[in-house]
Amino acid sequence: xxxxxxxxxxxxxxxxxxxxxxxxxxxxxxxxxxxxxxxxxxxxxxxxxxxxxxxxxxxxxxxxxxxxxxxxxxxxxxxxxxxxxxxxxxxxxxxxxxxxxxxxxxxxxxxxxxxxxxxxxxxxxxxxxxxxxxxxxxx
Ligand SMILES: [Zn+2]
Ligand SMILES: [Zn+2]
Numbered sequence: 001x002x003x004x005x006x007x008x009x010x011x012x013x014x015x016x017x018x019x020x021x022x023x024x025x026x027x028x029x030x031x032x033x034x035x036x037x038x039x040x041x042x043x044x045x046x047x048x049x050x051x052x053x054x055x056x057x058x059x060x061x062x063x064x065x066x067x068x069x070x071x072x073x074x075x076x077x078x079x080x081x082x083x084x085x086x087x088x089x090x091x092x093x094x095x096x097x098x099x100x101x102x103x104x105x106x107x108x109x110x111x112x113x114x115x116x117x118x119x120x121x122x123x124x125x126x127x128x129x130x131x132x133x134x135x136x137x138x139x
Pocket of ligand 1: 009010011012013014073074075076077078
């Protein structure tokens with residue numbers, strides 16, 4: 001199992017490293033994630049203590065709501081992080097990780113808000129909104 005993972009934005013100005021177990025990848029189809037990514041979000045989640053960010057001065061944090069903010073590279077625009085203001089975890093975009101990521105897909109949330117041009121047919125659990133069974137981190 002991969003326990004030490006690295007990743008970066010498209011231009012490489014922002015790099016990160018995570019250590020330890022990472023939650024399965026959750027696809028979020030909410031309207032905010034759709035607009036930020038152009039499709040849908042796909043992220044794992046890591047305790048802040050296990051996340052090191054290099055080049056953080058190149059990150060812009062956009063407060064998309066009162067509850068959370070979204071970090072993206074100020075230079076190349078890559079969406080990288082989602083952070084609830086009151087939790088000490090950070091969601092990290094799965095596609096930003098170097099391969100092999102060792103990550104596996106887990107479920108879909110906010111399916112009720114998804115784009116109308118695609119169907120979800122991968123057999124993973126789907127939730128209309130969020131779900132208590134979606135762990136923030138976990139083991
Ligand atoms: Zn960049
Ligand atoms: Zn979302």
